[in-house]
Amino acid sequence: MLSRVSAKGDDSLREETLKDAVKKLIFKAVVELPEDVKRAIKRAYESEDSELARIQLRVILDNIRLAERERKPICQDTGVMIFYVDVGAEFPLKDINLERILSDAVQESTREIPLRPNAVDPLTRSNPGTNVGPSIPYINWNVIPGVDYMLITAVPKGAGSENMSALVELPPVEGLRGVKAFVLESVIRAGGKPCPPTIIGVGVGGTAPVAMKLADIASLRKIGTRNSDPFIADLERELLEKVNSLGIGTMGLGGKITALALHIERAYTHTASLPVAVRFQCWASRRASLRISKDGVIEYL
Amino acid sequence: MEYQLETPLTDEDVRKLEIGDIVYLSGLIYTLRDRAHQRAIEYKAQGKALPIDLRGAVIYHCGPIVKEEKEKWYIVVAGPTTSARLNRIEPEFIEKFGVKGIIGKGGMDNGVLEAMVEYGCVYLAFPGGCAVLAASFIEKVEGVEWYDLGMAEAIWKLRVKNFGPLIVAMDTHGDSIYNNVAELTPSLDEIL
Numbered sequence: 001m002l003s004r005v006s007a008k009g010d011d012s013l014r015e016e017t018l019k020d021a022v023k024k025l026i027f028k029a030v031v032e033l034p035e036d037v038k039r040a041i042k043r044a045y046e047s048e049d050s051e052l053a054r055i056q057l058r059v060i061l062d063n064i065r066l067a068e069r070e071r072k073p074i075c076q077d078t079g080v081m082i083f084y085v086d087v088g089a090e091f092p093l094k095d096i097n098l099e100r101i102l103s104d105a106v107q108e109s110t111r112e113i114p115l116r117p118n119a120v121d122p123l124t125r126s127n128p129g130t131n132v133g134p135s136i137p138y139i140n141w142n143v144i145p146g147v148d149y150m151l152i153t154a155v156p157k158g159a160g161s162e163n164m165s166a167l168v169e170l171p172p173v174e175g176l177r178g179v180k181a182f183v184l185e186s187v188i189r190a191g192g193k194p195c196p197p198t199i200i201g202v203g204v205g206g207t208a209p210v211a212m213k214l215a216d217i218a219s220l221r222k223i224g225t226r227n228s229d230p231f232i233a234d235l236e237r238e239l240l241e242k243v244n245s246l247g248i249g250t251m252g253l254g255g256k257i258t259a260l261a262l263h264i265e266r267a268y269t270h271t272a273s274l275p276v277a278v279r280f281q282c283w284a285s286r287r288a289s290l291r292i293s294k295d296g297v298i299e300y301l
Numbered sequence: 302m303e304y305q306l307e308t309p310l311t312d313e314d315v316r317k318l319e320i321g322d323i324v325y326l327s328g329l330i331y332t333l334r335d336r337a338h339q340r341a342i343e344y345k346a347q348g349k350a351l352p353i354d355l356r357g358a359v360i361y362h363c364g365p366i367v368k369e370e371k372e373k374w375y376i377v378v379a380g381p382t383t384s385a386r387l388n389r390i391e392p393e394f395i396e397k398f399g400v401k402g403i404i405g406k407g408g409m410d411n412g413v414l415e416a417m418v419e420y421g422c423v424y425l426a427f428p429g430g431c432a433v434l435a436a437s438f439i440e441k442v443e444g445v446e447w448y449d450l451g452m453a454e455a456i457w458k459l460r461v462k463n464f465g466p467l468i469v470a471m472d473t474h475g476d477s478i479y480n481n482v483a484e485l486t487p488s489l490d491e492i493l
Contacts, residue, residue, distance in 0.1 A: 052321065052478070055466055056428040063431035067378075076366050076378045076432040114377060116366045116453055127451045160383045160407070160429060181489050188486060192407040192479065193383050195429035242492050247485050251428050252408055253470060254482045284430040
């Protein structure tokens with residue numbers, strides 16, 4: 001679906017217009033699943049043999065339709081809001097206080113949609129009720145050379161999938177087998193908790209935070225896409241097949257589809273290191289993006 | 302087998318259920334998450350009465366999104382949360398309060414299963430994330446307790462009608478679908 005909102009004003013984007021656009025984006029993210037995810041769930045329903053898995057996938061598909069029709073959040077866990085901002089080096093960002101705009105949009109959406117007030121202090125657990133606090137919403141900044149637009153992706157990250165994240169620093173002698181074993185162990189340990197069928201993101205290499213970041217990006221990649229490196233693309237296929245041989249199934253009640261997709265991203269690493277990170281997206285893998293041209297034309301992708 | 306059950310549940314109601322059965326539930330249920338469980342146990346230790354009667358009750362591991370309009374509460378959406386977070390506290394909870402049913406997602410461990418066998422309680426799985434559908438079975442919010450714990454952690458008293466399909470995933474006979482699935486999981490040596 002594509003809609004356009006023109007930002008009025010002259011040279012610079014008006015902050016109010018941008019905030020309203022981000023609020024629309026948040027609403028879209030929590031109410032509608034991306035087409036690739038919906039298609040993958042339908043395929044899982046069609047190919048699943050387990051009766052209990054089929055009953056649940058039917059409920060899941062009904063829920064997706066009902067959320068779209070009633071314009072309500074698919075899941076009550078509307079997460080903490082994570083943004084990915086790819087900003088072109090040529091985009092006129094200097095007049096915009098994006099951190100504030102995103103925070104205001106989250107706070108107002110929390111009241112208006114409403115979103116569940118999930119964001120708390122990690123130590124005292126006190127809850128301001130706004131979904132805004134230090135580093136939340138979190139912004140992953142990325143500067144793209146030679147580009148004049150800005151791309152904002154909103155990901156409401158729920159705790160069911162978040163809490164199953166896993167990281168290990170393997171001794172390099174463990175090699176490829178060690179990487180595969182860690183991914184499979186993480187999926188087994190997670191069981192039904194991250195709301196399978198999931199999308200699994202794997203990050204290999206870099207340093208610990210780099211591996212986790214890569215796993216995060218991998219978990220958000222569109223279903224049906226493959227890593228451009230043919231060796232890694234084959235590893236994605238092989239590991240998905242192995243994950244789906246574990247029999248965990250929909251919500252951990254058994255079945256042949258435990259993951260809708262498995263994506264791997266790789267970075268070079270230290271000769272003495274082999275970090276591996278695993279991250280999950282629940283079946284309700286919510287993400288929505290908008291692109292703003294340098295003239296202020298907003299397009300929902 | 303498929304059952305239509307009405308809360309509060311009796312020992313007989315739950316002891317006849319077996320894993321794989323489907324239940325449609327009607328009556329009053331209570332949302333309870335981590336903080337409400339903790340506080341209920343604290344109250345019990347201090348000899349203080351709870352604001353709700355949990356004997357024969359079905360509790361719902363759920364932190365709903367709720368809206369207040371003209372001093373009335375409305376559930377926006379209300380799907381199940383991950384039950385495993387309550388593994389440590391739930392056996393004592395089942396024993397002390399006589400809870401007969403737990404609606405949640407993702408399953409619970411063998412400590413909870415043992416308490417279910419001993420005191421007569423079942424685990425009813427509803428697919429995680431299905432919050433709009435789950436809310437469609439809620440006829441009315443009959444009240445809220447411990448709202449100071451926050452919207453997600455408060456106890457919401459919900460009147461439900463034909464809430465389901467709920468899958469009996471852990472029963473009073475010591476059977477758990479999660480354990481069965483784990484037993485069938487091939488070892489890594491087999492697949493690698």
